[in-house]
Amino acid sequence: xxxxxxxxxxxxxxxxxxxxxxxxxxxxxxxxxxxxxxxxxxxxxxxxxxxxxxxxxxxxxxxxxxxxxxxxxxxxxxxxxxxxxxxxxxxxxxxxxxxxxxxxxxxxxxxxxxxxxxxxxxxxxxxxxxxxxxxxxxxxxxxxxxxxxxxxxxxxxxxxxxxxxxxxxxxxxxxxxxxxxxxxxxxxxxxxxxxx
Amino acid sequence: xxxxxxxxxxxxxxxxxxxxxxxxxxxxxxxxxxxxxxxxxxxxxxxxxxxxxxxxxxxxxxxxxxxxxxxxxxxxxxxxxxxxxxxxxxxxxxxxxxxxxxxxxxxxxxxxxxxxxxxxxxxxxxxxxxxxxxxxxxxxxxxxxxxxxxxxxxxxxxxxxxxxxxxxxxxxxxxxxxxxxxxxxxxxxxxxxxxx
DNA sequence: ACGAGACGGTACCGTACAGTACCTTCTCCT
DNA sequence: AGGAGAAGGTACTGTACGGTACCGTCTCGT
Numbered sequence: 001x002x003x004x005x006x007x008x009x010x011x012x013x014x015x016x017x018x019x020x021x022x023x024x025x026x027x028x029x030x031x032x033x034x035x036x037x038x039x040x041x042x043x044x045x046x047x048x049x050x051x052x053x054x055x056x057x058x059x060x061x062x063x064x065x066x067x068x069x070x071x072x073x074x075x076x077x078x079x080x081x082x083x084x085x086x087x088x089x090x091x092x093x094x095x096x097x098x099x100x101x102x103x104x105x106x107x108x109x110x111x112x113x114x115x116x117x118x119x120x121x122x123x124x125x126x127x128x129x130x131x132x133x134x135x136x137x138x139x140x141x142x143x144x145x146x147x148x149x150x151x152x153x154x155x156x157x158x159x160x161x162x163x164x165x166x167x168x169x170x171x172x173x174x175x176x177x178x179x180x181x182x183x184x185x186x187x188x189x190x191x192x193x194x195x196x
Numbered sequence: 197x198x199x200x201x202x203x204x205x206x207x208x209x210x211x212x213x214x215x216x217x218x219x220x221x222x223x224x225x226x227x228x229x230x231x232x233x234x235x236x237x238x239x240x241x242x243x244x245x246x247x248x249x250x251x252x253x254x255x256x257x258x259x260x261x262x263x264x265x266x267x268x269x270x271x272x273x274x275x276x277x278x279x280x281x282x283x284x285x286x287x288x289x290x291x292x293x294x295x296x297x298x299x300x301x302x303x304x305x306x307x308x309x310x311x312x313x314x315x316x317x318x319x320x321x322x323x324x325x326x327x328x329x330x331x332x333x334x335x336x337x338x339x340x341x342x343x344x345x346x347x348x349x350x351x352x353x354x355x356x357x358x359x360x361x362x363x364x365x366x367x368x369x370x371x372x373x374x375x376x377x378x379x380x381x382x383x384x385x386x387x388x389x390x391x392x
Numbered sequence: 393a394c395g396a397g398a399c400g401g402t403a404c405c406g407t408a409c410a411g412t413a414c415c416t417t418c419t420c421c422t
Numbered sequence: 423a424g425g426a427g428a429a430g431g432t433a434c435t436g437t438a439c440g441g442t443a444c445c446g447t448c449t450c451g452t
Contacts, residue, residue, distance in 0.1 A: 032228040046400045116312045127381045158381040165361025185354040242430045
């Protein structure tokens with residue numbers, strides 16, 4: 001059964017299937033411990049299809065990071081739209097993160113993990129995480145400007161440190177308490193920035 | 197030349213040489229991308245010596261993590277002894293970290309990196325990083341109790357989040373600014389805890 | 393209806409890895 | 423003096439990986 005008997009051929013769907021499998025497997029077990037064969041098998045695709053679509057394993061990793069970074073950002077923005085702008089919206093971000101930490105199978109941020117797993121300094125696998133952090137900081141800055149905090153770009157950097165710290169710590173000790181801690185610390189920083 | 201011509205045989209020195217090479221190579225390039233052969237060659241040892249001393253590659257990784265965790269902890273304690281106890285000593289910790297971030301070849305905390313690289317949930321490669329964080333938190337708690345901060349165990353968790361966040365962010369974007377940011381945020385949290 | 397393109401399956405290549413076996417040489421301790 | 427132990431060198435096994443080649447089959451546009 002070469003092509004998959006009853007389904008219409010759709011290059012974009014095939015690509016998406018491979019990408020989705022790669023996202024899941026890379027996240028669960030790491031970029032270096034998952035082989036292309038396994039991704040192909042998991043996606044019900046052939047290796048050749050992967051190489052036709054992504055060029056190389058590194059190309060696939062790159063696509064996964066792009067996808068995840070975009071997905072996370074859109075997820076946050078969408079969810080925060082339902083919360084009144086201001087201080088409340090900033091704290092809602094931390095609540096979202098805390099809920100994420102409690103999800104089954106949580107093991108950190110895929111983008112950051114991939115950066116840590118790949119020491120190689122050049123290449124998109126290192127540049128994309130940098131861009132990811134930058135975009136994250138810009139989102140925080142917007143939220144903080146909406147909350148009327150003083151020096152929003154400084155506070156944004158501080159809050160991002162809290163976020164990444166809680167993300168990493170929760171991934172290591174498995175206890176989502178760090179989410180609540182990060183939120184509490186963020187409140188203190190917010191209070192100080194609004195009082196000044 | 198089987199044993200190394202002019203040197204006295206010292207099992208502990210050989211073990212230390214292997215361990216030192218493993219520490220360096222694992223840190224530079226990651227646990228999964230460095231092979232046992234390369235470590236043996238770098239240490240001027242044979243693979244068999246490695247397996248005699250550490251049992252397996254995982255055993256070597258475990259020994260490396262233990263060594264690094266211990267080393268980091270002792271380094272911090274020793275350096276902080278020279279600083280007067282209290283608020284100043286807490287902030288001195290952040291100064292030490294900032295200096296560490298600026299060091300050439302810095303790419304995060306070896307213990308945390310290994311935990312991130314190894315998703316496998318059981319095994320010492322995951323337990324040791326957990327213990328590492330716990331010990332870190334206890335150290336912070338001591339420092340904070342010495343500074344007369346209210347709720348030192350809560351504040352210790354908050355400061356650890358800042359530390360790990362700055363450690364990760366610096367490893368990704370290469371800019372040691374996160375160290376200064378973490379220190380500034382810690383000051384705010386300290387002020388709030390001492391005022392309360 | 394027919395060719396082009398997308399696709400899966402299988403097999404393959406070269407390399408690299410973790411781990412083991414065997415032998416030789418050196419240094420200690422008794 | 424001589425054995426025990428520590429060590430390095432070489433070679434090996436089995437496996438797994440990234441990547442490629444080839445073939446047969448399916449669907450779609452024209």
